[in-house]
Amino acid sequence: MNTKAPLTVDVEFLRRFLEGERASVREKGREFAAHPALRLKPEWNLERKRQATLEGTVALANAGFTTLAMPEHMGGPEDYAGYVAGFEELVLAEPSIQIKAGVQYGLFSGAIHHLGNKNQHERWLKDALEGKLLGSFAMTEIGHGSDVANVDTTATYDPKQQEFVIHTPHRQAVKEYIGNAAAHAQAAVVFARLITCGIDYGVHAFFVPVRSEEGRPLPGVTIEDDGHKGGLLGVDNGRFGFDHVRIPLDHLLDRYGHVAEDGEYSSPIHSPGKRFFTMLGTLVMGRVSLDGASTVASKLALDIALRYAVERTQFEGGVPGQSVRLIDYGEHQRRLMPLVAKAWANSVAHESLLDTFDEVFRSENPPEATRQLLESQAAGFKAVSTWDALDTIQECREACGGAGFVWDNRLVGLRHDLDVYVTFEGDNTVLLQLVGKRLLQDYSRELKDIDFGGAARYLSHQAAEHSLYRTGLASVGRTIGDLFTPALASKRIRSGHLQEALLSSRVDSMLSDLAQKLRPATKMDRQAAADLFNTHQHQLIETAEAYIHLLKWQALTARLRDIDTSAHPDEAKLLRRIRDLYGLTIIHEHIGWHVMYGRLPMARARLVEPTIGRLCRKLALNAPDLAEMFGFTGEHRRTQISEGQEEARQNEARAYVRQARSRTDYPIDEKIIRAKRS
Amino acid sequence: MNTKAPLTVDVEFLRRFLEGERASVREKGREFAAHPALRLKPEWNLERKRQATLEGTVALANAGFTTLAMPEHMGGPEDYAGYVAGFEELVLAEPSIQIKAGVQYGLFSGAIHHLGNKNQHERWLKDALEGKLLGSFAMTEIGHGSDVANVDTTATYDPKQQEFVIHTPHRQAVKEYIGNAAAHAQAAVVFARLITCGIDYGVHAFFVPVRSEEGRPLPGVTIEDDGHKGGLLGVDNGRFGFDHVRIPLDHLLDRYGHVAEDGEYSSPIHSPGKRFFTMLGTLVMGRVSLDGASTVASKLALDIALRYAVERTQFEGGVPGQSVRLIDYGEHQRRLMPLVAKAWANSVAHESLLDTFDEVFRSENPPEATRQLLESQAAGFKAVSTWDALDTIQECREACGGAGFVWDNRLVGLRHDLDVYVTFEGDNTVLLQLVGKRLLQDYSRELKDIDFGGAARYLSHQAAEHSLYRTGLASVGRTIGDLFTPALASKRIRSGHLQEALLSSRVDSMLSDLAQKLRPATKMDRQAAADLFNTHQHQLIETAEAYIHLLKWQALTARLRDIDTSAHPDEAKLLRRIRDLYGLTIIHEHIGWHVMYGRLPMARARLVEPTIGRLCRKLALNAPDLAEMFGFTGEHRRTQISEGQEEARQNEARAYVRQARSRTDYPIDEKIIRAKRS
Numbered sequence A, B: 001m002n003t004k005a006p007l008t009v010d011v012e013f014l015r016r017f018l019e020g021e022r023a024s025v026r027e028k029g030r031e032f033a034a035h036p037a038l039r040l041k042p043e044w045n046l047e048r049k050r051q052a053t054l055e056g057t058v059a060l061a062n063a064g065f066t067t068l069a070m071p072e073h074m075g076g077p078e079d080y081a082g083y084v085a086g087f088e089e090l091v092l093a094e095p096s097i098q099i100k101a102g103v104q105y106g107l108f109s110g111a112i113h114h115l116g117n118k119n120q121h122e123r124w125l126k127d128a129l130e131g132k133l134l135g136s137f138a139m140t141e142i143g144h145g146s147d148v149a150n151v152d153t154t155a156t157y158d159p160k161q162q163e164f165v166i167h168t169p170h171r172q173a174v175k176e177y178i179g180n181a182a183a184h185a186q187a188a189v190v191f192a193r194l195i196t197c198g199i200d201y202g203v204h205a206f207f208v209p210v211r212s213e214e215g216r217p218l219p220g221v222t223i224e225d226d227g228h229k230g231g232l233l234g235v236d237n238g239r240f241g242f243d244h245v246r247i248p249l250d251h252l253l254d255r256y257g258h259v260a261e262d263g264e265y266s267s268p269i270h271s272p273g274k275r276f277f278t279m280l281g282t283l284v285m286g287r288v289s290l291d292g293a294s295t296v297a298s299k300l301a302l303d304i305a306l307r308y309a310v311e312r313t314q315f316e317g318g319v320p321g322q323s324v325r326l327i328d329y330g331e332h333q334r335r336l337m338p339l340v341a342k343a344w345a346n347s348v349a350h351e352s353l354l355d356t357f358d359e360v361f362r363s364e365n366p367p368e369a370t371r372q373l374l375e376s377q378a379a380g381f382k383a384v385s386t387w388d389a390l391d392t393i394q395e396c397r398e399a400c401g402g403a404g405f406v407w408d409n410r411l412v413g414l415r416h417d418l419d420v421y422v423t424f425e426g427d428n429t430v431l432l433q434l435v436g437k438r439l440l441q442d443y444s445r446e447l448k449d450i451d452f453g454g455a456a457r458y459l460s461h462q463a464a465e466h467s468l469y470r471t472g473l474a475s476v477g478r479t480i481g482d483l484f485t486p487a488l489a490s491k492r493i494r495s496g497h498l499q500e501a502l503l504s505s506r507v508d509s510m511l512s513d514l515a516q517k518l519r520p521a522t523k524m525d526r527q528a529a530a531d532l533f534n535t536h537q538h539q540l541i542e543t544a545e546a547y548i549h550l551l552k553w554q555a556l557t558a559r560l561r562d563i564d565t566s567a568h569p570d571e572a573k574l575l576r577r578i579r580d581l582y583g584l585t586i587i588h589e590h591i592g593w594h595v596m597y598g599r600l601p602m603a604r605a606r607l608v609e610p611t612i613g614r615l616c617r618k619l620a621l622n623a624p625d626l627a628e629m630f631g632f633t634g635e636h637r638r639t640q641i642s643e644g645q646e647e648a649r650q651n652e653a654r655a656y657v658r659q660a661r662s663r664t665d666y667p668i669d670e671k672i673i674r675a676k677r678s
C-alpha cells in the first residue's frame, strides 16, 4: 500500500545517538533485565510475587548495580545519573522490581545518604545498598499525601533518656502506602515533626527499626497490609503506626536539623519551610527515575505494537485476496506514530534531565538556578511522561486488538503497573502546579513591575514544595515579537523556527495572562486570593504543561543539531520527522489556542493536520526500524505476538489455500457463481 | 470556598426522569447486583473466580431475569429492551458476570433465537436461557477478528450421512477468545463457511456440542485456555479447534440459509454479503448492552470519586488551619464535572438507542431505515461510551490519589475489566468506520450529483458490516445556512441553538469535504482507490465520531425538553447545566476546527473555555446530589472511601488537636516563634 521507499537507517547508531553518553549503562541495565528469573507469573499469589520481587531486588545489588551510588567517602564512584539510568531499564524486567528497588536503593538508602551524616552512612548505608538492611521510606500519611509538609506523626525528644519518641497521634497520621512495609522492611526512614524543648521544628527524617530479626513488628509498631492493588503486586505496600516508639538521639538523620543531647535544636537553614523543601530536594532521584522508567515502558509497549502491526493483517485491500497489514492503515499510523515521537522526545529530554541531575549531585554547592531547574524539570517531566506512558501503553494494547488483552502479551500488565506512576512521588496534578508556581515567581521577578505577593504566598501553601530558586524560564526566553518576524509567517509548516515560535509564545502569553489575572490578589484578603487563584488553577496547570512540552521539544531539537548530516543523511531525516511530528502533534493538541489567539492564521492552521498525516505515513515506512531502535530483544518483550508467530501462521494458511485450490473438490465461492449468472 | 448556593434538587425525580421508562427494570437489576455473593475476591485463583462467575450467571436466570427474553411462542414477553437494561446493571456486581451472562443469555441464546427455527428454540433456547445448557458464541478466529465475514472454519455438508463436517483447516482458523470456552460451554454456536454441492455459501451459524456430560472435550474438538487476561478474570475465554467434527443437518441455524437433505441450498436473501450482515444485525444486542453497561460503570466510578472528593481534604486554603475539600479545587471540578455530563449524555442517548432497539425487535418486519439507524447507533454509541468509560474510570482513579489504586476501592478493577469493552463486540476503530461509511452512503444518495461508487465499493470491504439501509443522516439535517442565521451569531455561548449549529455543521462540512476528496476514487483502479481512502481514513473516523456526539447531544436535549420547568425549576436548571457542559466540552475538544473553519469567531471561541470553568464550578456545588442521582447504594460502591471513613478520621484528628492544644506541654510551632522574633 505504501509506494514510497523507507529510509535506509542504521538503527544501532540512532539508538546510541539518542541515548547519548548513558547508552552503555542502559545496555547493562537491559542485559540484567532480560533475565528470565525476574518475571512474575500472574497465577502466583501475593506472597510469592512479593518474595520473587524481593529476590530480584537483592539480585540487583548482588550484580553490583548499587555500588554506583555509594558515596565517595565509602569508596563509591557516586555516578548518580548512570545509576538511575541503568535502574530505569529494570522496568523491562518487572515494574514491581523497579519500584521495590527504587524504595530500597533510591528512597530508603537515598534518605540515609542525603539526610544522614557520615556515621550514619557507615552504620546503615552500605548494608542498605547491598540489600542486606531492608527498609521503607515512610513519608505519606493517610491524612497527608500531597501535602507532606504537614504530616502529623511526632518525634518528641526526651533529654532524660536522650531518645526520640515516635508517635502516631490519630488515625489520619498512620503512615500509608509505604513500600516494603507489609512484609520486608527491617527499618524505616520515618518523617515526623521534630519536637524538642516545647518547640515543633517541622518535619524531619528518623531512622526507625520496625521489625525484629524474626520479622515480627517491634514493640509499639503496628503494621498493616494494603493487600491487593491495581498493579505492582510484587511490592508489599502497607501501613505503619507508632505507639510511643523510642529511638536513640543519633537516629535523627541530622544533615539539615541537629538536636544536641540537652535538646537544643540547630540547623544550617533557618526558614522551616525552606529547610523541609531542601530535604525533599535531595530526594528528587525518585521523580527523575520515574520519568525515565515510564519512558522505557512506553518504548516497550510501542516495540510490541509496532512489530505486531507489521505482521498482523486484517481485511482485504487494494489487491484482491491480499489482506492489508495494520501498519499500512492510515488510522493505525495515526494512532502509533505520534506516540513514537513522544517516546523519543521524553527519552531525549530525560537524558538532559539526567545531565542536570548529575551536575547538581556531583557538586558540593550547586548553583541555585541549576537546583531550581532540576526540581522543576523533574516534577514537570515526570508528570508528562507518566501520563504519556499510560496513553501509549493503552493505545498499543488497543492497537493489538484481542491479543493485546491477553496477559502473556505483556501490555495489560504494563498498563496496570504503570498506572500509579502518575500518583506516587508526587501526584501529577500537584507537580504541575509546582512547576506553574515557579514560572509565575520567575515571571514576577523578571517583570519587576508586577508584584503578586499575595497570590504567591497563597501558592506556597498549595504546592507540594517551594523554593526561592529560579526556574528555567529564561529558556522560554524570546518574546513573541522576536519570534514572529514576517519571515516566519511564510515558513513551511514543518519549520523548526515556526514550531518553536508557536510553542514558546503559548507559554509566554498564557503566563503573562495568568499573572495579570492574579494581580488583584495582592490587595485581597487570604480567602479572596485563594478563590481567585482557584478560578485560575486550570490555566496554571495548562501553562506548566505547555512549558514542559516546550522544554522537551527543545531537548529533542538540540540533540538533532548534533547529528552529522553528511555521514548520516537518512538517520538525520528520520530524526527530523520524529521531531516535526512531536512538535506538530503538541501544536495540534492546542490548535484552537494558536488560532484563537492569533498565532496561526486559519489557512495555515488547516495545514497542520494533513502534515501530521503525511509524517505518520512516512514514518510508518520505517516501522520495523522504529521498533528495533528501542534496543530491546525478545527477552524484554517476552510476547509471542511480536516474534513472528502471526506471520508463521499466515504462511501456513496461505500454503493450505494454495494446496486446497489444486484439489478438484475445492468449493467455488457463491459470489463468483452469482457474478457469472448476472 | 464556594460562596454560591447549590440548587435544591430532588435526586430521585432526576434519576427516574433521566432513566425514563426503564427506570424500574434498572432498579431491579441494581437490586440483584447488590448481592454480596456476586463479588469476586482478588486473591482467588482463576478457577475459583470462574466458578463464582458461573454461579452468578446461573443465579441471574434463577432469579427470573432471562425469561424477559423468551420468545412469544414460548410464552415470553419478549421485552428485549427491558431485558437488556436490567442486564446492564449487572456490571455493578461484577463485570465478569455481566460479560459471562452476555455470552450465555445474549450471544449464545440470542444466536439460537434469532438465527434458529422454532424447533431449535424448543430444543435449546429454554435451557440456554435458564442457564442449564451452557454455551459459547464462536465467531472470531485467530486470523479474523474484525473481518469476521472471512472466517475460515468450514462446515461441509455430507448428503450421505446428512451431516455437516465442522473443520478447522489451519491454525489461523482456530476460534479464539471465545467466552465460556475454556471451562464451561457444553455447546457452541460456531460460525463457519457453509459448503454444499461444491459451493461455498459464506458464513453461517451451527449448533455444535463441544463437551461431554463429564465436561471433557468431545472427539475432534480441541479446547485451549486463554489463561490470564488484563481483566474479566471470571470469564473463561479459550480456543476451539475442530477436526472433522460431525453434526446433524438440523444443527444448522437456518433462518437465513437452509440446506435440504439432498444438499440444496436456499435462502430468503440472495446477496451473500447482505445475508451475512443481516445475520449479524440480529445480534446487535451485544453491542447495545455494552453501550449501556459501560455507561453504568462510568457512573459507578464517578459516584465513588465524587463522594471521596466531598470528604477528602488536602492542603490548607483560604481559612488558616482549615484544609480544602478536593471538590472545591478548580482543577478537580474540571476533571470530574465534564465526565458527569458525558455519563448522562451517554446514558440518555442509550435509552433512545434502547427505544429504537425495541422498535426493531418487536416488529416482524421493521422499516429498513430504523434497522439501519439501530445498527449505526449501536456501533457508534458503543464506541464512544466504552472509550468514555475508560477515560472516566481512569480519571476517577487518579482523582482519588493513592486510595484509588487500592483494590478494595474498586476503581482499578473496574478499569481492568472495562478495558476490553473497546475491543470486543466490534473494535471501536472499526465500528466508527462502519458509521462513517454509512454517512457517506447516505450523503451520496442525498446529493445525487455525487457518485463515488468506487470508494464505496472499497469501503464495503473495509467495514465490518454493510447494509443498504439509510442512516439517520437526516437528523444532521439542516444546512449550515439554516443554522447560522445572523441572530445566532449573537447568541450566548450557552445557547442550545448555537451548540447544535456548531456540532451539526461540523458533521456536515467534514462529511461533504470527505465526499469531495474521495470523489476521484470512482475513476481509479482498486489499489489507487484503496490508497485514496486510506489517506482519509482518519477523517472518516473523526466524522463518524462527530456525528455520534451530535446524536448524543440531541438525545440529551430532547430529554431536557420534557421536563416540567415550573414544577421542577432547579432540576431543570441542573439538567441544563449538564447539557451545556456536555455540548461545550465536545465543542471545546474540537475548538480548533470550529475556529479554523470559520464557524466560531475568535473572540467568541475564547469564551468557551471560561464558560466550561463556570459550569464546572456551578455543578460542583451539587456534587453530593450528582453522586446520589446515579441511584447506587453502598452495596454497589463497596468501598470505604465513599462511605464516610475519611470524614470520621478527620473528625478524630480535629478532636485530638483540640484536646492536645489544651495541654500545657503542647509544642509551639517554630514558625510562630520566628515570626514573633522578627
Ligand SMILES: Cc1cc2nc3c(=O)[nH]c(=O)nc-3n(C[C@H](O)[C@H](O)[C@H](O)COP(=O)(O)OP(=O)(O)OC[C@H]3O[C@@H](n4cnc5c(N)ncnc54)[C@H](O)[C@@H]3O)c2cc1C
Binding pocket: A103, A137, A138, A139, A140, A142, A143, A144, A145, A146, A147, A176, A177, A178, A179, A229, A232, A237, A420, A423, A424, A425, A426, A427, A428, A429, A430, A462, B312, B313, B314, B315, B326, B329, B331, B332, B398, B399, B400, B401, B402, B403, B405
Ligand atoms: C502503590 C503506592 C506506593 C507508594 N509508596 C510510597 C512510599 O513508599 N512512601 C511514601 O511515603 N509514600 C508512598 N506512596 C504515597 C504516594 O506518594 C501518595 O499516594 C501521593 O503522594 C498522593 O497522595 P494521596 O494519595 O494522599 O492523594 P491526595 O493528596 O489526597 O490527592 C488526591 C487527588 O486530589 C488532587 N489534589 C490534591 N491536592 C490538590 C490541589 N491543591 N489542587 C488540586 N488538586 C489536588 C490530586 O491531584 C489527586 O488527584 C505510595 C502510594 C501508592 C499508591
Ligand SMILES: Cc1cc2nc3c(=O)[nH]c(=O)nc-3n(C[C@H](O)[C@H](O)[C@H](O)COP(=O)(O)OP(=O)(O)OC[C@H]3O[C@@H](n4cnc5c(N)ncnc54)[C@H](O)[C@@H]3O)c2cc1C
Binding pocket: A312, A313, A314, A315, A326, A329, A331, A332, A398, A399, A400, A401, A402, A403, A405, B103, B137, B138, B139, B140, B142, B143, B144, B145, B146, B147, B176, B177, B178, B179, B229, B232, B237, B420, B423, B424, B425, B426, B427, B428, B429, B430, B462
Ligand atoms: C476477552 C475477550 C472476549 C471475547 N469474546 C468473544 C466471544 O465470546 N466470541 C467471539 O466470537 N469473539 C470474542 N472475542 C473476540 C473479539 O470480538 C475480537 O477480539 C475483536 O473483534 C477484534 O478482533 P482482533 O482481536 O482480531 O483484532 P484485529 O481485527 O486484528 O484488530 C487489531 C487492531 O487493528 C485495527 N484495525 C483492524 N482493521 C482495521 C482497519 N480496516 N482499519 C484500521 N484499523 C484496523 C483495530 O482497530 C485494532 O486496533 C473476544 C475477545 C476478547 C479479548
